[in-house]
Structures are given as structure tokens and as C-alpha cells.
Amino acid sequence: MLKDFLEGKPLRHPLHPMLVHFPIGLFLLSLLLDLASLAFPSVPNLVRDSFYAMLLGVITALIAAVPGFVDYTDIRSDHPAKRTATTHLTLNLIVVALYGINLGVRSSSLVDPKISFGPLILSLVGIALLSVSGYLGGRLVYDDGIGVGRHKRRTPTPESTLHLSMANLASNEKSDVIFVPIPEVDRLSERETLRVEIDGQVITIAKIDQDFYAFQEFCTHRYGPLSEGGFQDFKVQCPWHNSCFDVRTGKVTQGPAKVDLKTFKIEMRDGKVAVGLPRAATP
């Protein structure tokens, strides 16, 4: 419940990217006022004004950090964006710490007409790091689709990818399709998914209406992650641009995607749910 709230699901918009406007804008304002105090020493109180802008910046940064942490934990551990997110998080913590120190350093000289060298340097370094970090945060959204369409998904998304192989199974099967038993499917709730990789083939396994369906992980439009998609009846919706596919047939039911998904057969093998892959895919 609390996690859903911090992820902004009731608002249908993630909270972290909303809140970060404030520290970014206020730290910039603070630096501008520092620079203005050097350029126009006759204008009174710029140093004090800069301090208050920075103070509000630190307060809002700490508020923004909370949903930021939650969003971070929600990224699949083997997602290519996880490292970017770790850098983003680390840089932000450093920036907040620097501004905390900055506030302490300048608090004793608020009546100065000009900002002194030490706190000015701290502000410049803070803005430099924040620019990089903010840029990485933007890349997380616009390159890697982190947080995009997450509110459409009601259940938790996979925490990592299961890696399986059919190498040892090939000899037991006589048909052209090899069935690979999938561990962990028993713990899936309705409309939950597993992300599975079998000898390179990446598959989403979804539980719908007590049955399991297997289809390719990547949307055929911009290759969004269907294991993080939303479900309605027997349709999966891509979190990124809302393309819909029938999980039973792989057919596109709503664009922008035009090409159907690969689907895979699910059968019971020795009492276990197994997904069928063509033998030709054996390495």
C-alpha cells in the first residue's frame, strides 16, 4: 500500500520525478544569487536570500529522496539501467551532503555583501554533480523507460531474470519442441509475471485466470518490457506506448505495434509447468 503510494500509483504518475523539480530549481537559484552577490555587491541581502533558497532546496531534496529510493528498488536487478540508477542515487546523496555542509559553512556569515570563496566552490561543485545526476535521471526515463507506464501494472514486477537452459533436456525429447520446466511459477499470483531467459530467448510468463501464458519479452514497437506490462482479460499492454497483444495468440490488438509477438506453448511435464521451445534454438 505504502509502496504503491510512494510509486505514485494512485496519482498514475511517479512521485520522484515530480518532486525533484524543487531541489534542482532551488539549488540553481541559490547559485545565481551567489553569483549576483559578486556582480552586484550594492544589492543588499543576496547572500541571505541564497541561503534560504538552498535551505528549501535541501528540505525538498530529502523529501524527493524517499520515493526515489522506492523507485530504485523496483528496477529489476539485471536491468541495463540499474547501474545508471545506482550512479544517479549515489551522486544525489553526495550532492545533498555537500549542500548540507554548504548551509553550515555559510550560516555564520549571512550579512556579508559578497559570498565567500569556500561556499561558492561548494555550490559550483554541487551544481556540476547535480547536472550530471539529473541528466542520468532523465536518461533513466527517456532511454530506459524506468517508471514509464508502471501505474498500469497492479502487481509486482519481476525482481530479476531466471536463466535456464535446455541443453540437458534435448536428449529426452523426441519431438521438435523441447519443454523446459520453469521453477518459481507456483509463487505467481494472478496477473503476475516471470522474466525467463532460455539459451538467449527472453520470455515473459504470465499467470492469467489460473493458467500460464508464455510470449516474447520485447514489444514489437519500441521493444518495451512486457514482463512489466499491465493486463486486461487476455491482453498484455506494453508499459511504454500502450501497444496491446493477445497473450494466447501473440496478435496485436492495439497499436502502435504492428507485428505480432512470438508465443510459446505451456504444458505440464512431470507435474511441473514447462515452456516449449523449438529444438532448432538449441545452441
Added chain:
Amino acid sequence: MKWSLDLLKGKWLGHPLHPIIVHVPMAMWPSALIFDLLSQWQIGGNAMVRLAFYAIIFGLVASLLAVPTGVLDWSGIKKEKPAWKIGLYHMMLNLIAALLFAINFGLRMQDFREATTVAGVPLTLSFIGTALLTGSAYLGGRMTYTYGISVARMSKAKWRKIAEAGRANLPPE
């Protein structure tokens, strides 16, 4: 001509520019309201009145850059998509909010150096402006987080490679 369009779209940066620039007005104008309110309770003395003034002007300057980048991003959305209409409302609300803060700025120019509280009319303008901006920014966020505008546009090649490696059925390039 094309290079200036690419510049405004943020291609050189690998990141759309509009959502970067809007951090400034989006932070400054609601912050101006916060400073206005603090000044009503005599917190921070004249500093709050001055800060509100500086915040509004900084927001106005940045919004001059936010407009062309935003219009350009919007012009790339197909008219039949739901995001097109949302973008239109987003733009209209933003223009009204910017206009209100420009008037608000004009009203403060005379006495922001001495006043210790923000007067009723500019305070009201900050309220209305912030309310409109919040609604508008929410619509802007919906365009990204619900409709995926600009999402995976510049990283298309990277994701295609990942999908190919994952043996997905894909459209021809």
C-alpha cells in the same frame, strides 16, 4: 534550419530538452508561493519577499526557453493520438500560468526591496498561477509516463539490439 530544430529537440544531448528546462519554472513558481506564504507569517523577514521576486523572474526567463522546445516536441505527436490533445491543454495552461506570473512580477517590481509581506493581489496571482501550473505539469507528466512521448525514441537502436539478442519477433528495420 534543421540543425536548430535538432538543437531544440535535444538530439545533441541524447535527452529531450523541454523536460529539463521546465524544472526551473516548475520549481520557481510554486516556491514563490511558498515564500509569499512564509512572508505572511513574518518568517525570514524581507528575505521571503525578495526570494519570491527572484524566483518568479528566474522562472519567467526559463519559460522563454521551455516554450519553443515544448512546441517542437508537441508538433512531433500525431494528431489522432490522445497525447496530442493533452499536449494542447498542457500548452494552453502553461501560457496562461506564464502570463499570470509575468503580471505578478510587474506588480512586485516597485516594492520588493522594502516590503516585509507580499500583498493580497500578487499572493492571489501566485496561488492561481501555481494551481494552473500544477495541473498543467501533471498533464505533461502524463504525456511521458502514460503515453510514452519521447520515451525510447533516441535509444531505439539500443533496445532493438537487446530485443534481437533476446530472439524477439521484430518488424523489419
